[in-house]
Amino acid sequence: MAKFIAIKSSGAGLAGGDVLLGVEGIISVDAASATTTVVEYDTKKTTITHLTVGTTPSVRDAVNAALTANPGGVKARVQLPVGITVAKIVTTT
Numbered sequence: 001m002a003k004f005i006a007i008k009s010s011g012a013g014l015a016g017g018d019v020l021l022g023v024e025g026i027i028s029v030d031a032a033s034a035t036t037t038v039v040e041y042d043t044k045k046t047t048i049t050h051l052t053v054g055t056t057p058s059v060r061d062a063v064n065a066a067l068t069a070n071p072g073g074v075k076a077r078v079q080l081p082v083g084i085t086v087a088k089i090v091t092t093t
Contacts, residue, residue, distance in 0.1 A: 002076035005066040007048065009086045019089045020075065021046055023067055031060040039063065046091040052083050059084060 004020045025042045032038045032047070037059040039046040050059055057065075059080065066078040080086065 002066070002069065002073045004075045005063065005078050006075055007063075007078045007086055007089060008080070009089055011086075011088045015088050021089075026067065029060050029063045029067070031058055037063065044091055044093045046089060048089050049087045050080075051085045051087050057081055059086075 002023060004022055006018045006020050009016055009019050021039060027040045027042065030038050030040070035050055035052075037048045037050070039048070048059060048063075059078075062078050062080050062084075066076040069076045
C-alpha cells in the first residue's frame with residue numbers, strides 16, 4: 001500500500017493543487033453527503049468537499065481504489081470520477 005494518496009484540489013491559492021493524505025491510521029472512508037467525503041483516522045478526520053455529484057464511481061470509491069493500489073509505493077493518485085471537482089480538503093482533530 002502507498003504511504004500517501006494525492007488528491008487534486010481546485011481551491012484558490014494555497015488550498016489548490018495536490019493535497020497529500022497519509023494513509024497510516026485510516027479507519028474508514030465514507031460518503032457523508034452528496035458533496036462531501038470523510039476520511040476517518042484514529043484521532044482526526046479529513047473532509048473532502050467536491051462541487052459535483054451524481055457520478056459513479058463515487059469519490060469514496062476513488063479514494064478506496066487509491067488506498068488499495070500501488071503495493072509498496074510511496075504515493076498513489078486518487079483518480080477522481082469524470083466531472084468531479086474537489087473544492088477543498090480540511091483535516092480536523
